[in-house]
Amino acid sequence: MSAKTIVVGNFKGGVGKTKVAVMASWELSHEMNKKVLLIDMDPQANATTLIARSSGITEIPSSIFEGFEKGDLSDIVMSVNDNLDLIPAAVSFKNLPKFLYGRFKEDLDQVSYLNKLLEPLKDKYDYIFIDVPPTISDYSDNAMMAADYVLIILQAQELSLEGAETYISYLQFMIDEYDAYIQVAGVLPVLLRPGGRVDHATVERAKELFGDDNVFENYVKHLERLKAWDITGITYKDHHDKKAHQLFQDVVAEMLEKIEHFEGGEPASD
Template identity: 40%
Template sequence: MAITICVGNYKGGVGKTKNNILNAYEIAKTGKKCLVIDLDPQGNSTTVLIRTKKAHSSDVFSFDKTLMTAVKEDNLSGLEVEIVHNLYLLPSYIDFANYTTFLDLQYGIVEESHPDFNSITQKKITHLAKLLQPLKEKYDYIFIDVPPTKSYITDSAVMASDYVLIVLQTQELSLDGATMYLQDLQNLSQIYGGDFEICGVLPVLMDGNASLDQFVLENAAEVFGEENIFEHKVPNMARLKRFDNTGIVENDRHDLRVIEFYKDVANELVNRIDYFEKEKMHG
């Protein structure tokens, strides 16, 4: 049964997508079967991973049907695309922006003051978890990429996950976004019975402003707890940005520096999850 990880923050442009796919890429190299599910209608994970596929093989990629079509058909199986050995993608497309409307049509719309509001919301935000169940049987790890805003899409991803990884860029707005996200996670757990753990906060350092980095990291440690901040902090690496255009490649020493670094990040992520998994077994 796959361990499912949602990667989030309510601030855009913090490196959520990149960290999501690079962790999946690295864990896949250790022999674990990984799936990246792209729930962002902008499809950034899809774009970078399809470019990765093209860089590593001559196979031609084509969409047979979109994720939204599969949701309407109540079956996500068979949509996965193999990117490299052990790494698969469930691609997104712009029509996934209609997912909220789909849920409203399926379960109805009521005001927050309505007595059935929580029970209807519960049905909406757990619909995806049911759809993902057959896929969980096929993989070791599933990584879910989501848009950087609160919506039924982001709530659904959390409710379908065992773990949440918060990506935090060392700037005040990113910390604000992460703090708001934490409050929402607490609500999803307390009100809707979300059964997930926050497996850590991964800092992405801003460019060359050590005092600001340090200030935000200290504040983050107060909000999330020192023990929840990853030991590995993602430095500003130009090559990381280039992967947007090339896909993930391992062609020269600059590529390999990024790849080597993410091997350590992925290792820390797995160790953190293993710690929680052992706690569950003994708990």
């Protein structure tokens, strides 16, 4: 097998990217029996913290920046359980831009380094998820070059499509500039404000812009439990937990359908 690599994208902070990347990895590995690698590329390490808290990991011996320096990520991979591995981040990863400019002269080499480091790992997994910081930066460039698909977060309560639109135009730039080979797996509406309603006009505009089929039918609802898991770790104790897990299982199932549709629809010869 060769893993399908998916980056969760939107150039804004606090829109639910990390939660989606972690929960999609979690449900695929725990509930759907897939081999998954989650890569934390954010020096703030929110995904690493959430996974550690959820699975009793108390020590992170080494993190992604050491793997980048060494030119080999295999020693950095941590086993979370039988099906889920994590490449953890730490604040040291803030030095990525400096490191890349020191190591590589060519732009293309700078943005392609993660892709190169992932190549030997891809055989071990069904899916690889990448969580990135919310900036147009060496982090997002490397993620885009390494990914087969992007799952774009749409802020479904906002009156503008700004976050998602900026992402798409930047994606086009990366395709033109560096021949990035990446497809949109779908646009996932996320509701981050409590009690807020979906702005249907925004979702309709997203459908016009991205195509009807590309916008998810499932929404990530605002659930207090999803927020609480930041403190408690991911749990399975009551019906609130069950609801939160079910939500992401539905989202992941729809994502897999969309990806399958793309792959099935492609001509055999490329």
